[in-house]
Amino acid sequence: MVMISKHAVNKKGHLLLGGIDSIELAKTYGTPLFVYDLSLIRERARAFINTFKEQNVQAQVAYASKAFSSVAMYQVMNQENLSLDVVSAGELYTALKAGYPVERIHFHGNNKSKSELLLALEHNIGCIVVDNFYEIELLKELTTELNQKVNILLRVTPGVEAHTHDYITTGQQDSKFGFDLLNGQADRAFQEVYQDENIQLLGLHCHIGSQIFETVGFKVAAEKLIKKMIAWYNEFTFQCTVLNLGGGFGIKYTDEDTPLEPSVYVKEMVIVVKNLVANTDFAMPEIWIEPGRSLVGDAGTSLYTIGAEKEIPNVRNYLAVDGGMSDNIRPALYGALYDAVIANKIDEKIEKEYTIAGKCCESGDKLIDHISLPKAEAGDILAMFCTGAYGYAMASNYNRLTRPAVVFVEHANHQLAVKRETLEDIVHLDLPLTMEKE
Structure with a gap:
């Protein structure tokens, strides 16, 4: 060779x-034929996981499987001890067929149906990322009927615009996703769930865009979410234990693209969070991220x-x-x-x-x-x-x-x-x- x-x-x-x-x-x-080099996927997955370990931070790295999902690909991600981000009954069903550990499955989506939520509850998956008030009402209804508890994150839009294509920018205010952090929607959502006997609020989630080549947007988003979590702690003595900063890490499609190494994104996020919780009573949260393209794209x-x-x-x-x-x-x-x-x-x-x-x-x-x-x-x-x-x-x-x-x-x-x-x-x-x- x-x-x-x-x-x-x-x-x-x-x-x-x-x-x-x-x-x-x-x-x-x-042909046509898609060929995936698994060695590169494993290398990338381990780079994310090992950087968190080096920073001595509890974390979950969840594969954003909308990038590409299949039974075999899910099995690869499970071999690498990743969690899994699914956004539909189809992706969840595929994960179950692949034997994915349910406690490491996170269910996203801006319009989850009642049947999808029932499927998630039936299999007691690890976390549901709640996107809107309608979903909160559905979860309250279903968990009461089933007498079942569920872990959730609240997805918020932090008002951060990543430098990417308009069609794939999702963190700004004008978005179909999540509760607005700036106009009080996130506070209202918190009020509706934080004392519910069946809903266990773990923390906050955001996703600021895709194919991002810098860390500024992630750092600003982390700062906004941590400050909100600290505010809730100070007012309600409620400790959020998870901060999910989503994905969107870029890859090199052409020579003009200049992505960063996985370790750089992770280190910058961790530094911001550690600095914000230092000298406060708020405990360091577990950090979750959701790489998809950056795991399987190239x-x-x-x-x-x-x-x-x-x-x-x-x-x-x-x-x-x-x-x-x-x-x-x-x-x-x-x-x-x-x-x-x-x-x-x-x-x-x-x-x-x-x-x-x-x-x-x-x-x-x-x-x-x-x-x-x-x-x-x-x-x-x-x-x-x-x-x-x-x-x-x-x-x-x-x-x-x-x-x-x-x-x-x-x-x-x-x-x-x-x-x-x-x-x-x-x-x-x-x-x-x-x-x-x-």
């Missing part, structure tokens, strides 16, 4: 993923087979692949940027600029707008990097395309984690027409 332009390459000039020839993976499992690579090429003189050269917005909607949805290589031509010289087009019937189905590559031919394999978060998780059957397979690789071993959908899968929920024509 050699390293060419930061990529691992074998003697054939083929890209290696987890020590395995990417071309062989494409031949074995077909561990994932999408493999596509190149097909048609369309040259428009003096305009652009389109290079079509056998996937697109059906397996990665992020470029079409909010202009997300990616890097890629021709996996079987890593060591060949760059000759041409292309636009990588998907096969969906949408003009906006472009995975990469401009990229310079060796001369491409039909049958070549394109490897697009950092697709491990919100690729498969947001995949669809638009145009009745089948969703890709997912493969895990680690130390030159590989296994199928999610089977490729079949054409029969596409129609298996369809029912024939039974009404007579008039």
